[in-house]
Amino acid sequence: MRDTIDEGALAEYFETLFTCIQPQQPETIRLAALQSLQAFSPILTAAFEKSSSTPSIVSAAFVLLLLLSDDDHHIRHVASEIVSAVLGDFMVSTPMAASDKFAQAIGETFNPQGIEMNLIPLICMTNVREELKTALGTSNTLFAKERQNLWRDEVHQCELYTRILSICWSRRMCTESSSDDDALLDWAEKSISEIREVIEFNDDVPLGWTRDMDAFESATKVFIIVEALQRFGYNKRVMMLTKALENTMSRLKGYEIWKEKMEEICSSTLQAPRAASASETPDLKFLKLDG
Amino acid sequence: MMEKLSLGLCQNPNPLTKAAFLDVAQLLFRKNEHARCFVDSVVHTWLDDLRGGENPPMGWQLYLEQGTSLFLDGIRDWNDGLQSTPIDVLELLLKNENEEVVLKALSWLNESKNDILSNQGIRQALRGLIDQQRWDGVRALALRAMSGTVVAKEEGIPLKECLTAFQNDNVMPLREAWIVMSGSAAKKVKPLRWRIDFRSA
Numbered sequence: 001m002r003d004t005i006d007e008g009a010l011a012e013y014f015e016t017l018f019t020c021i022q023p024q025q026p027e028t029i030r031l032a033a034l035q036s037l038q039a040f041s042p043i044l045t046a047a048f049e050k051s052s053s054t055p056s057i058v059s060a061a062f063v064l065l066l067l068l069s070d071d072d073h074h075i076r077h078v079a080s081e082i083v084s085a086v087l088g089d090f091m092v093s094t095p096m097a098a099s100d101k102f103a104q105a106i107g108e109t110f111n112p113q114g115i116e117m118n119l120i121p122l123i124c125m126t127n128v129r130e131e132l133k134t135a136l137g138t139s140n141t142l143f144a145k146e147r148q149n150l151w152r153d154e155v156h157q158c159e160l161y162t163r164i165l166s167i168c169w170s171r172r173m174c175t176e177s178s179s180d181d182d183a184l185l186d187w188a189e190k191s192i193s194e195i196r197e198v199i200e201f202n203d204d205v206p207l208g209w210t211r212d213m214d215a216f217e218s219a220t221k222v223f224i225i226v227e228a229l230q231r232f233g234y235n236k237r238v239m240m241l242t243k244a245l246e247n248t249m250s251r252l253k254g255y256e257i258w259k260e261k262m263e264e265i266c267s268s269t270l271q272a273p274r275a276a277s278a279s280e281t282p283d284l285k286f287l288k289l290d291g
Numbered sequence: 292m293m294e295k296l297s298l299g300l301c302q303n304p305n306p307l308t309k310a311a312f313l314d315v316a317q318l319l320f321r322k323n324e325h326a327r328c329f330v331d332s333v334v335h336t337w338l339d340d341l342r343g344g345e346n347p348p349m350g351w352q353l354y355l356e357q358g359t360s361l362f363l364d365g366i367r368d369w370n371d372g373l374q375s376t377p378i379d380v381l382e383l384l385l386k387n388e389n390e391e392v393v394l395k396a397l398s399w400l401n402e403s404k405n406d407i408l409s410n411q412g413i414r415q416a417l418r419g420l421i422d423q424q425r426w427d428g429v430r431a432l433a434l435r436a437m438s439g440t441v442v443a444k445e446e447g448i449p450l451k452e453c454l455t456a457f458q459n460d461n462v463m464p465l466r467e468a469w470i471v472m473s474g475s476a477a478k479k480v481k482p483l484r485w486r487i488d489f490r491s492a
Contacts, residue, residue, distance in 0.1 A: 006480055009450045013477050016454060020470060032467035039438060039474030 014059035023148030069152040103160040107167030129194040135215035192241040306350035313357040385416035397432035434468035450476040
């Protein structure tokens with residue numbers, strides 16, 4: 001049997017893997033997906049060594065990145081081992097360190113277009129309206145529903161994605177190319193509008209955002225992406241919406257740290273866009289609460 | 292005395308008695324190096340019975356299963372004086388009708404992770420188990436064993452077939468095994484724009 005030329009089958013394989021690693025899947029299925037990726041990993045290793053790729057190989061890298069923050073300790077550990085093998089490291093890092101290292105390597109290795117094709121849909125999967133409504137709405141259940149993955153820090157995950165995008169966009173700037181894909185801009189616009197809509201119709205001041213983890217994460221992810229878009233000059237379309245949100249937050253006496261962050265983003269957009277370095281990540285110090 | 296014991300084993304038609312001999316052999320094998328020749332005699336008789344292909348009820352199955360355990364435990368110290376090689380015996384075990392025997396052999400293959408899996412006869416036997424209408428647990432273990440092999444020749448299950456089987460099978464262990472197998476199958480797929488030589492990968 002000769003080697004088959006079938007990108008469609010590869011794409012279907014990675015889609016299947018992506019479905020299998022979702023938190024709602026049983027642990028045995030997620031582990032099987034990891035073992036499958038482990039069998040495939042020599043190809044990933046060669047892709048990193050040669051710095052060339054097809055979009056489907058980039059999909060494999062993102063599946064592995066997600067497995068590094070799986071809820072199960074054994075899966076995270078094996079994923080770290082695979083990452084150290086793929087990157088040619090002598091020592092196996094902790095899952096968090098491996099995530100940081102791997103995200104950097106993805107951004108620096110693969111074609112920016114291939115990365116955006118995989119990463120932007122991943123970011124846009126976040127449905128801000130639904131998450132805020134669920135988090136801030138009233139519930140008749142006695143006990144709160146525990147999330148499927150207690151390990152993953154969604155904000156940190158979004159930071160990793162933003163770092164990868166920042167590296168991509170910096171590389172595009174060096175080659176004077178730009179992305180034609182407005183999906184991320186559309187998502188950012190829509191999400192800011194949805195945040196404003198939800199808090200307009202919410203009787204209470206938006207203090208719940210700092211208490212409720214899901215609401216906090218949803219809003220923070222949007223601000224992280226908006227800040228990255230603003231840093232790389234994609235600010236014209238989102239600036240007005242961000243300003244409108246800031247006004248709404250002020251009117252409703254929103255929590256001070258959100259107001260400060262909104263002011264910071266809005267004042268930054270009034271300056272001329274500057275070329276940001278690939279190593280910059282959004283400043284989240286404002287989100288670290290005392291106590 | 293050893294000759295008499297072996298004769299007693301060969302000529303005794305009662306499988307339960309033969310199974311008892313194997314019990315003794317297993318005990319001696321672990322504790323006393325000097326009993327090695329006795330163990331080899333017992334294993335030799337068991338191999339002859341295995342190749343004979345007889346499959347009478349109940350007691351015979353126990354005898355085969357115990358012999359399989361003894362063989363797998365002692366495979367690393369295999370006596371080259373015995374007529375068959377370990378690989379030949381493993382093939383026989385994988386083709387046996389007794390499901391317990393097949394399961395023991397498959398479990399050992401999955402745990403050992405050695406070069407035996409690259410043998411073509413073993414791979415063909417595994418492929419036979421996957422294609423047959425055997426119990427799902429047998430098929431799942433056979434898939435897992437096959438997915439861990441280094442493919443020396445162009446053979447194996449195509450990626451598309453693995454993915455289709457994953458979608459269609461409702462039994463959890465089989466679904467897991469198909470997705471693991473897909474990883475090995477995906478290595479052999481070359482996308483149209485792939486420029487990298489993965490032969491050394």
